[in-house]
Amino acid sequence: MIWVPKEQALSPRRVYVDGVRTRLVEAGPPAAPPVVLLHGVGGHLEAWTHTIDALAVDHRVFAYDFxxxxxxxxxxxxxxxxxxxVRHLSVLLDHLGLEAPDLVGLSLGGWVGAAFARRFPSGLRRLVLVAPGGVRADPTVMNAIRTLSAAATEAPTEKSVRERLAWLMADPATVTADLVGARLAIYRRPGASEAMERVLCLQDPEVRARNLLSPVDWAQITAPTLVVWGDRDATGPQSVGQELAGWIPGARFAPMAGVGHWPQFEDPATFNALVRAFLQEKRI
Structure with a gap:
């Protein structure tokens, strides 16, 4: 199953960048301000199903598979x-001719967006971090991600995939049949289990430790930043996000109620309004 935007008559395309055949979708007016959406570990661009069209009203939106x-x-x-x-993102932006887009990163995507913002401070305009990784190493959370992800790719069934997705939500009923179908098709592709083992390296304590961003690292982000965190997020309480926002100069914290690790999927109306308002501030 391949995701198709609800309103934009577009289909995903593939671009070859940094040695990776990369699936990409683009929506919105070509001359509009660009925004790039970054998904989480084990995920794919369908995480942004409810966001792309909402932002594409007045942005040129890009979403891609890591x-x-x-x-x-x-x-x-x-x-x-x-x-x-980060390297792949940098090469992709060069390939697309995007000099300083807005970045919206979820979980691993937020970790990547933050690391990119530190390394290339002039390479983005604004940054939205949605329950980003890279803040801490919680063995319980890391084990849950590894166990559920491995189970879903080693024996991909509707049940195993739904269980992986339900862990992300406050309300498991939020997991749609379309989302399950999209991920099931991905996890059944040849080599999916081997690919998952590679991307789960960040759930290894030693690997994660050397990739974590310290408070000093977060403080080096100069882009205007919004931190979004759900009050039922299985990866950590909202206090983690609030503390993180305090480390980033001038960052704003936006708590969301009744949602888990995927607020953009569980409450898209609230999420999209928050992000659009933030991205539209002081646009030059």
């Missing part, structure tokens, strides 16, 4: 640590 994720390729021998994703 290396080793979704329908993008998973070359052996490349890095699946944070710097590997």
């Amino acid at each position: 290396p080793g994720h979704g329908w993008s390729s998973a070359p052996a021998g490349r890095s699946y640590e944070v710097e590997g994703y």
Whole structure:
């Protein structure tokens, strides 16, 4: 199953960047301000199903599958640590001719977006972090991600995939049949289990430790930043997000109620309004 935007008559395309055949979708007016959406670990661009069209009203929106994720390729021998994703993002932006887009990153995507913002401070305009990784190493959370993800790719069934997705939500009923179908097709593709093992490296304590961002690292982000965190997020309480926002100069904290790790999917109306308002501030 391939996701097609509800309102935009577009289909995903593939671009070859940084040695990775990368699945990408684009929506919105070509001359509008660009925004790039970054998904979480083990995920794919369908995480943004309810966001792309909402932002495409007045933005040129890009969403893509990370290396080793979704329908993008998973070359052996490349890095699946944070710097590997940052490099791929940098090359992708160059390929698309995007000089300073807004970045919206969810979980691993937020970790990548934050690391990119530190390394290339002039490479983005604004940053939205949605329950980003890279803040801490919680063994319980890391084990849940590894166990559920591995189970879903080693024996991909509707049940195993739904259980992986339900962990992300406050209300498991939020997991739609379309979302399950999209992920099930991805996890059944040849090599999916091997790709998942590579991308789960950040759930290894030693690997994660060397990729974590310290408070000093977060403080080096200069882009205007919004931190969004659900009050029923299985990866950590809202206090983690509030503390994180305090480390980033001038960052704003936006708590969301009644949602888990995927607020953009569980409460898209609230999420989209928050993000659009933030991205539209002081636009030059």
